[in-house]
Amino acid sequence: MNEHDTLGERLAQQGISRRSFLKFCAALASMMALPPGAASAIAETLIKTKRPSVIWLSFQECTGCTESLTRSDTPTLENMIFNMISLDYHHTLQAASGYGAEKSREDAMKEFYGKYLLLVDGSIPLKDGGIYSTIAGRTNLDLLQEVAKGAAAIVAVGTCASFGGIPEARPNPTGAVPVSDIIKDKPIINVSGCPPIPVVITGVLAHYLTFGELPALDDLGRPKSFYGQSIHDRCYRRPFYDQGKFAKTFDDEGARNGWCLFELGCKGPITHNACATTKWNGGTSFPIESGHGCLGCSEPHFWDGGSFYAPLSTPTSPLNLATDAVVAGAAIGAGITIANRMKKNAAKSEHQTATVADLEK
Amino acid sequence: MNLQNIPVSIESAEEYSIGSLHALLVEIATLLEEFARDGTRGSIDLNSLPFAAGEYDKLRQFLGQGEVSVRIEAVGPSEIMETRYPGVWWVTHYNVEGDIVADMLEITDIPEIIKSQSADIAAGLELLRAQLNDEVPQ
Numbered sequence A: 001m002n003e004h005d006t007l008g009e010r011l012a013q014q015g016i017s018r019r020s021f022l023k024f025c026a027a028l029a030s031m032m033a034l035p036p037g038a039a040s041a042i043a044e045t046l047i048k049t050k051r052p053s054v055i056w057l058s059f060q061e062c063t064g065c066t067e068s069l070t071r072s073d074t075p076t077l078e079n080m081i082f083n084m085i086s087l088d089y090h091h092t093l094q095a096a097s098g099y100g101a102e103k104s105r106e107d108a109m110k111e112f113y114g115k116y117l118l119l120v121d122g123s124i125p126l127k128d129g130g131i132y133s134t135i136a137g138r139t140n141l142d143l144l145q146e147v148a149k150g151a152a153a154i155v156a157v158g159t160c161a162s163f164g165g166i167p168e169a170r171p172n173p174t175g176a177v178p179v180s181d182i183i184k185d186k187p188i189i190n191v192s193g194c195p196p197i198p199v200v201i202t203g204v205l206a207h208y209l210t211f212g213e214l215p216a217l218d219d220l221g222r223p224k225s226f227y228g229q230s231i232h233d234r235c236y237r238r239p240f241y242d243q244g245k246f247a248k249t250f251d252d253e254g255a256r257n258g259w260c261l262f263e264l265g266c267k268g269p270i271t272h273n274a275c276a277t278t279k280w281n282g283g284t285s286f287p288i289e290s291g292h293g294c295l296g297c298s299e300p301h302f303w304d305g306g307s308f309y310a311p312l313s314t315p316t317s318p319l320n321l322a323t324d325a326v327v328a329g330a331a332i333g334a335g336i337t338i339a340n341r342m343k344k345n346a347a348k349s350e351h352q353t354a355t356v357a358d359l360e361k
Numbered sequence B: 001m002n003l004q005n006i007p008v009s010i011e012s013a014e015e016y017s018i019g020s021l022h023a024l025l026v027e028i029a030t031l032l033e034e035f036a037r038d039g040t041r042g043s044i045d046l047n048s049l050p051f052a053a054g055e056y057d058k059l060r061q062f063l064g065q066g067e068v069s070v071r072i073e074a075v076g077p078s079e080i081m082e083t084r085y086p087g088v089w090w091v092t093h094y095n096v097e098g099d100i101v102a103d104m105l106e107i108t109d110i111p112e113i114i115k116s117q118s119a120d121i122a123a124g125l126e127l128l129r130a131q132l133n134d135e136v137p138q
Helices: A007-013 A018-031 A036-048 A064-070 A075-084 A098-111 A140-149 A158-163 A198-211 A238-243 A323-349 B020-038 B055-063 B118-134
Strands: A053-058 A086-090 A116-121 A151-157 A188-191 B042-045 B069-073 B077-082 B088-094 B100-107
Touching (some): A018 A036, A018 B088, A018 B118, A036 A198, A053 A140, A064 A158, A064 A198, A075 A198, A086 A098, A116 A158, A151 A158, A158 A188, A188 A198, B020 B042, B020 B055
Parallel strands (some): A116 A151, A151 A188
Antiparallel strands (some): B069 B077, B077 B088, B088 B100
8 A cells, every 4th residue: 555645646537627626616615605706715725734634433333324425426526435435345336345344454554654544333342251243353442442453533423423322312222432432542523413513523524624723612522613503503493482482283373484493302402413504415405404303313312301292492402311320210111111012002903193293292 | 316306396485575685685785885896706605695595586677687697507507697787797607507606796806617718728729739730720
C-alpha cells in the first residue's frame, strides 16, 4: 500500500472537472451550514489534501447506518466523498473476506498509524467478556481497543455507536455500551441518528478533511452545525405550537390542517438533528411532514424514553428510577401489560381493532 | 428503482405563511445594498431555511426571472438564473437523479460556478495541444 494521492490527482484521473468539484463543494458548504461563499475555499483546500485512510468497524448494529450512506439519494456526489477517503476496511462493503479482509485492516493500521480515521457503527457488548458480538473470532471490545490506539480520531456513526442505541435499551441483555464508554484518550465525534442523515456523515468527513480538525461539538459530542438546533426550532409546524393549535388524533381536523403533533407524542422539542432542513429521500420530506411525530432517534436512550405517542408533558421518567422504584415499576408495568392484553383480547373478541391510543388509556 | 419512479404524488398543503418570506426579502435587500456599495458578495442558503407550504414558490414568484439564465451540466445539472433584481442570482444544483443538492441565492455580478476554472482551462489547453499534434485539421 502506498501513501495515498491527493484528491485533485484522483479527480483528474477520473476526468472530473474542477467546476464539478466546485459544485460538489457548494453542496458540502450547504450541508455543513457554512456560508455558500466558502465553497471556493473548501475546494482549494480539499483538492490538495491527501486522502486519509479510513477503517470502518461494524459492531452490534443493523447495517442501517451503512445503508443510509451508500443508498443515499446523491450517489454521484457520495462517490466523490468516497474519492476523498481511502476506505481500507469495511467488512460489509469490501470484496475481500476472511483472512484477506483482516490483513487489509492490519496493513492500513501499520502504514497509517496515528493518521487514520476510525468509523464505528454499532454498540459494543461488554457482558460475559463481550462474547455476544465477535468478528474473526475476536470480541468487538478487543478489536475496538486495538484499532482505536492508532486512530487520529473516531467517528461514532449512528445512535448505537454514539449512545448505545437499541442494543443498550432495557434490559440491555448484552451489556451494550457506546464507543465513548470505552475509548477515553481519542477525539470522538458522535453522529447520532437511527440511522443518521447521510449528508451528516459525509459532512463530518468533509469538515475533517477541509479543516484538519473535528467540527465544534455539543455537550453530547455531536457536530453543532447539524445538531445545534432542535427539530422543534426548525419545524415548519412550529408556528402552530406557538398558537396552541394541536392535532389530537392522527385523523382529526388539526391533523388535516397540519397542526403541531406535540400532543401526539412528537419528541421534536428535545431532539437535536437536521431532519427538518436536510430532510430525507432526496429532500422529499421528514417524518413530521409525513404526519408523524419525531421519535427522537438521535438522542440518548430514545428507545426507553416512554411511549412514542405520549406527549412530552406526560410525567414519565423511566430512565431515572431508583432501585426500589424499579421494583415497584416492574409490578405496575406487569399490571399494565396484563391490562393491555385484556383490552386487546376484548377488542379482538368484539372484532374491533385495538389502537395505540386504546393501549395508553 | 429510484425515488422518481415510485408513483407517489405529494399533495401540496394549503398555503399559509410563517413569516419567512418578508424577513428573507429584507435580508436580500441588505446584501444587495452592500454589494452595490463596496462589492461585498453575499449568499443565502435556502436549504437551511424552514419554509411553510407555498412560501418557497412565493419567493420564486416575487424574485421573478431576469435577463440571464444558464444551465450547466456537471455531475448533474445546475440552473443559474438572474432574478429580475440584477445582482441577485438564484443558483440551484441538482444531482444526476434530479434531486436538489444545493439551493442558494447569490448576491454578486456573476456566480463563481459559471466562470471557467483555471484548472479546467489548463487541462483543456493540454488536450487541445495534444489533439493539434495528433490530428491537425486541414
